[in-house]
Amino acid sequence: AQSVTQPDIHITVSEGASLELRCNYSYGATPYLFWYVQSPGQGLQLLLKYFSGDTLVQGIKGFEAEFKRSQSSFNLRKPSVHWSDAAEYFCAVVGSYNTDKLIFGTGTRLQVFP
């Protein structure tokens, strides 16, 4: 069965530092991949998505992600974190084109120190 793993439950960084959030998926073919952000008390906002083509995708708020087929990974990065980036981040995958089911990882909570 398809699955998504976010190995880091909680990450703390200083404002201005770089950030990388890890995501690994389990699926035989190339899935549709997504990153969402959830600020405290808020809903889900799409940061970026990957379907095919260029393996480095740019998203909103200065985020980017790189698809690496050989590692089954889709890690999220930002060169310089802002205090407003403190939130929970979810990686998600659609791995079955028959059901269009969106499968989420368990999330990574990002804390930003000034």
Next chain:
Amino acid sequence: EAQVTQNPRYLITVTGKKLTVTCSQNMNHEYMSWYRQDPGLGLRQIYYSMNVEVTDKGDVPEGYKVSRKEKRNFPLILESPSPNQTSLYFCASLGTGGSDYGYTFGSGTRLTVV
């Protein structure tokens, strides 16, 4: 504005008292889905619907019902809520138009069952 509207945003109820969470989308999407979000578990699919009068179980359907009598609405029904259904619920609809493929989420419903 394209959106998914859920109501209510917050709900506190007592064990066993039937409740309905409404969900409506204005994008003419065929596919809709309900998720629940719990700490450490990410979002898990409860039910989904691929079109009017077509619904199916997701990963955690026990204790829930849904209906899809018209394309825009997909209510979630808890016939006899229990405390273990205390959670944050999200409704979503799926757009499948090529590069626009992706889910639109509602703002969420925070349910507390006492």
